[in-house]
């Protein structure tokens with residue numbers, strides 16, 4: 001089985017300005033590059049799991065998201081970095097919308113991933129996946145950014161960090 005580093009997109013790969021969907025508006029959080037590189041070097045699949053309700057809200061289209069992800073992937077490829085897969089959820093009521101685990105479980109199945117040996121990095125309490133007990137969610141690290149981080153599991157199983165550099169140091173020890 002494979003191990004994975006799951007990454008939220010907005011606030012983790014790029015600055016979360018709210019509903020980013022155009023390359024020209026995208027500002028990279030450059031510290032993510034080293035995190036992706038380490039995951040690549042250590043044999044972890046790198047998989048993006050992102051809620052994109054802006055589609056449901058009519059602010060942009062699926063095609064916009066596909067194009068942006070293609071452009072992001074090209075940028076990373078030029079840096080020698082590899083993303084194994086991108087999942088997004090356009091809807092509000094979907095099982096795929098985080099914290100519901102649809103995207104996580106789809107990725108697990110598609111890439112044969114051992115969730116217990118995997119990690120999730122996000123910046124919202126909704127990046128802490130819900131589980132009905134039939135699977136164990138990956139170890140989850142949150143980076144403090146624009147959002148209030150309140151969740152009963154923070155401190156017991158979910159760790160909060162102040163920035164990407166702190167998460168990088170933690171992942172260096174664990175990946």
Ligand SMILES: [Mg+2]
Nearest residue numbers: 008010011123
């Ligand atoms: Mg986010």
